[in-house]
Amino acid sequence: MDSAQSVSRNACADKELVRAFKQGDEASFDELVKRYQSKIYHLALRMVRNQEVAWDLSQETFVRAYQALPKFKERSSFYTWIFRICFNLCLSYRKKHRKELDVLSLDDMPEETLLLEPIREKTEMQPEMLRQRQELAVAISNAVNQLPIQQRKIFIMRQYENFRNDEIAKILNLSIGTVKANYHHALKRLQILLKEWQEKLL
């Protein structure tokens, strides 16, 4: 693949990549993997709470997607679709390993736990600034983890997994109004929990 083609794939919408793959362009699939591997890995990690298992299950998700893509009817977006494949795989893993999962101390890491890190800047950052951003990442993660489960789930999906309201509504089987209301409540609550940081930084 030459670099011009690679650049054009980067700019392609998921739909175009899916169609190109269906017509035999294997590299389009690689682009889809690169685009979503991190998000799918995080979903798996949040559900199975074990890095290596999450690594395997997220890879398995893409293998299944590769096999099923020719039959994918595109009634939902590629991301929603692959999110559900991963979700089902994790569910089935949890079903098979229920006992082991019970033994693990899940109190340390409740379901839908958020772990954040600062987005890497292009320019070098002062060590002090870097430390502050890392502290803030922990503070935000802790604040989000204190939200009620539904608000937390919706906030993570909207803010960090880039789902739209209608997609979240579809995945969680809620009305768009409920999704919006939960997101709003989440922001209000976070605003209270992170007040100190806001005063310090903004």
Place this chain on the structure above:
Amino acid sequence: MKCKSVQEKLIDYLNQELSFRDTQKIAEHLKQCAVCSRELQELKSVLALTQEFQLETCYPYPSEDFLIQVRHKIKNLQPKPKVLPRLIPVFASAMILLVVIIATYIVNTKKMPTASEDQLFTELKPDIHNVTYLYEHLDTKTQELINDQMIAEVLSDEVKQIDRELIFSAEPIDLFSQLSNDEKEDIVNQLLKKYLN
């Protein structure tokens, strides 16, 4: 516009997801209402605070390995055997057996005590190749029904524990092909039982 309905739309306003008319109405309201303006500022600042972060990338292996390993697994996939010609006689005999069983069942319904139903279906035990073949040749709608059925019955315990609502949405996924042979057999047995009832 009342403050309550303005505040409900502030996030959409911030994300520019409102119609032109609503956007104008809210902008007008914000000019005159200090409470809603403050609410907007607060939402803005908490969004700004949370925006410069991403989900932590804590892969157990280098991230470049992800695609390489996915590709490796795809390469190692077993090519699907061409079952069609080989299974035609098997399929035909399975269908005949099924028809005979249904007919026998209908004829004997009144005489047969319900206790023997289980025995009848234990005897049936469809061969897994027949089952897969049958499944693959069903129309899409029936396949979807089977998938729903599976989700409801096979995963029911899990579903109760986790988010039930997450299961019954979005595009149906071909769960059937992801199951083990035992699970497949179990499903088809359950379905046959249901249909024959």
